[in-house]
Amino acid sequence: MSGPQHILDVEKLRRAFGGLVAVNDLSFSVASGEVLGLLGPNGSGKTTALNLMSGLLRSDAGAIRLNGHDISGLPAFKIARLGLTRTFQLVRVLDGMDCRDNIRAGIVFNKPQVRAAGIESDITALLDRVGLAGQGNRPAADLTYIDRKRLELARALAAGPQLLLLDEWLAGLNPSELTIGIDLIRSLKDDGITVVLVEHVMAAVRALCDRCVVMSSGRKIAEGATSDVLSNPVVVEAYLGGVAAHA
Amino acid sequence: MTLRTTTLGAIALAAIVLLAFVPRLANPYYLALAISLLQYTVLATAWGMFSGPTRYVSLATTAFFGVGAYTVAVLGEVLPWPVVLVVAASLGAILAAVVGLSTLRLSGVYFVIFTFGLAELVRQLVVWFEVNKSRVLGRYVFVNVTQSDIYWQLLILAIAVFLIGWLVARSRLGFALRIIGEDETVATHCGINTTIAKVALFTISATIMTIVGAIMAPRWTYIEPSIAFNAMISFQVLIMALLGGAHRLWGPILGAVPLVILFELLSARFPNTFTIILGCIFLLIVYLLPRGVAGLLESGKARWGETFKPRAVA
Ligand SMILES: Nc1ncnc2c1ncn2[C@@H]1O[C@H](COP(=O)(O)OP(=O)(O)OP(=O)(O)O)[C@@H](O)[C@H]1O
Numbered sequence: 001m002s003g004p005q006h007i008l009d010v011e012k013l014r015r016a017f018g019g020l021v022a023v024n025d026l027s028f029s030v031a032s033g034e035v036l037g038l039l040g041p042n043g044s045g046k047t048t049a050l051n052l053m054s055g056l057l058r059s060d061a062g063a064i065r066l067n068g069h070d071i072s073g074l075p076a077f078k079i080a081r082l083g084l085t086r087t088f089q090l091v092r093v094l095d096g097m098d099c100r101d102n103i104r105a106g107i108v109f110n111k112p113q114v115r116a117a118g119i120e121s122d123i124t125a126l127l128d129r130v131g132l133a134g135q136g137n138r139p140a141a142d143l144t145y146i147d148r149k150r151l152e153l154a155r156a157l158a159a160g161p162q163l164l165l166l167d168e169w170l171a172g173l174n175p176s177e178l179t180i181g182i183d184l185i186r187s188l189k190d191d192g193i194t195v196v197l198v199e200h201v202m203a204a205v206r207a208l209c210d211r212c213v214v215m216s217s218g219r220k221i222a223e224g225a226t227s228d229v230l231s232n233p234v235v236v237e238a239y240l241g242g243v244a245a246h247a
Numbered sequence: 248m249t250l251r252t253t254t255l256g257a258i259a260l261a262a263i264v265l266l267a268f269v270p271r272l273a274n275p276y277y278l279a280l281a282i283s284l285l286q287y288t289v290l291a292t293a294w295g296m297f298s299g300p301t302r303y304v305s306l307a308t309t310a311f312f313g314v315g316a317y318t319v320a321v322l323g324e325v326l327p328w329p330v331v332l333v334v335a336a337s338l339g340a341i342l343a344a345v346v347g348l349s350t351l352r353l354s355g356v357y358f359v360i361f362t363f364g365l366a367e368l369v370r371q372l373v374v375w376f377e378v379n380k381s382r383v384l385g386r387y388v389f390v391n392v393t394q395s396d397i398y399w400q401l402l403i404l405a406i407a408v409f410l411i412g413w414l415v416a417r418s419r420l421g422f423a424l425r426i427i428g429e430d431e432t433v434a435t436h437c438g439i440n441t442t443i444a445k446v447a448l449f450t451i452s453a454t455i456m457t458i459v460g461a462i463m464a465p466r467w468t469y470i471e472p473s474i475a476f477n478a479m480i481s482f483q484v485l486i487m488a489l490l491g492g493a494h495r496l497w498g499p500i501l502g503a504v505p506l507v508i509l510f511e512l513l514s515a516r517f518p519n520t521f522t523i524i525l526g527c528i529f530l531l532i533v534y535l536l537p538r539g540v541a542g543l544l545e546s547g548k549a550r551w552g553e554t555f556k557p558r559a560v561a
């Protein structure tokens with residue numbers, strides 16, 4: 001059922017690559033203001049699901065509703081303007097531009113109403129927020145791995161999203177960076193941004209996710225409150241030998 | 248306005264005033280050379296306006312140039328000159344928009360091949376139309392336009408092109424195209440309608456090329472499709488823009504000026520082997536100067552700045 005409290009409803013979503021069905025009959029909803037974990041072993045279809053939601057890929061069947069409006073089939077730029085933005089599993093920043101321009105890219109096309117002076121202060125605030133204060137004029141190409149991740153997040157936030165999709169944004173961070181990253185994502189929730197979090201780092205899933213959806217071979221195999229899902233035998237089975245073993 | 252902009256503006260203004268007097272001072276040979284210089288400067292700059300930021304390599308230059316020239320051949324006697332120019336520009340813009348909408352989804356090498364094919368297709372269509380409908384093979388261009396007029400029109404167009412390029416680079420459209428050039432997926436996820444952005448700039452660039460063709464047409468007294476739609480124009484413009492550096496508005500002129508002069512000398516001295524030499528020059532440029540003269544100047548400047556930067560006191 002779709003209700004006004006759901007920001008996103010995914011219904012019977014399907015996408016195949018040749019004979020491989022990467023997302024198969026996937027249905028779930030995201031409540032406004034929650035952090036939803038989207039889990040599953042490698043190759044289970046999480047990134048493909050995000051690509052369908054953000055408009056990077058087209059679905060073969062099914063519906064995706066953002067605030068009740070069907071967005072499946074819309075081009076990515078329209079979906080972004082409707083308030084759904086994302087980061088990518090393989091970080092994508094604009095290497096030929098400095099950090100400020102990277103963030104500016106997220107603002108100017110989504111929020112044409114913002115005035116020039118407002119944009120500059122917004123950019124500075126976003127740099128501060130993700131921990132890149134003072135780095136604004138550095139070329140993105142010179143940034144370290146974690147700073148590239150920060151910059152990409154800042155760009156996704158710049159559009160002022162209602163719904164943010166994070167694809168393994170915490171992967172590859174060291175323990176202290178992880179703590180900072182978890183706090184950062186939690187602060188997004190406090191700002192009222194709904195988050196769909198694809199994540200293999202179980203500590204982060206436990207710390208952040210209100211609920212989780214678990215995929216395996218393109219299908220949803222479990223859904224519910226985080227602690228219930230993570231102790232669900234079906235989920236443990238799917239992850240055996242995978243990430244859960246050292247979580 | 249900063250001191251630098253004011254200085255550059257003053258230099259540009261002085262250059263324009265000087266250039267405006269060329270037809271009064273130069274003999275016919277040098278006037279013809281000056282016309283060539285302006286023609287290729289405008290074509291290469293227009294090419295770079297689109298291909299620089301998007302990194303789409305277009306070989307359609309001659310398609311638009313030819314449409315402009317042919318419009319003059321057909322309508323030159325019938326309509327007043329300014330109207331002819333407007334009609335030519337409109338035809339070029341329409342063709343560019345249609346082509347852009349249907350091809351700018353193609354990427355990389357497919358786009359290159361398509362644009363090359365487009366020029367050939369337009370040429371064949373014109374041939375077919377002339378042979379079957381108009382029943383002529385070529386046309387005489389009867390327009391009362393002198394060499395000096397051609398020069399001055401090109402000079403005005405050159406000024407307009409640099410102004411348009413300067414404005415576009417500072418606009419949202421210019422920023423969108425730089426993002427598209429970096430990463431098209433990121434661009435769409437930033438809310439950019441990449442198709443519209445690319446088609447808009449492609450159309451602007453192609454319209455300018457069409458106007459160049461129209462202005463140049465009276466230089467020939469007799470025109471036929473193989474003259475107006477000469478594939479060499481596309482290649483020469485590409486080489487010039489790449490030599491100069493298409494990632495900067497002022498880059499292509501740095502390639503156009505030396506190459507027009509070089510081609511002028513070579514085609515006079517080695518008329519038969521000219522195309523071979525052209526091919527070799529092309530390879531050398533791509534191999535030795537991937538970012539063009541503009542890139543060379545920029546890295547030279549960066550190194551200069553590096554050497555003479557006051558060291559931080561520890
Ligand atoms: N563009 C594509 N073309 C062909 N196959 C693809 C494509 N994208 C994904 N796949 C396949 O679809 C399946 C699901 O991939 P997906 O990237 O969605 O998994 P994932 O859950 O994100 O995995 P991981 O945890 O490793 O990131 C995989 O088998 C993958 O090889």
Ligand SMILES: [Mg+2]
Nearest residue numbers: 046047048089
């Ligand atoms: Mg993935």
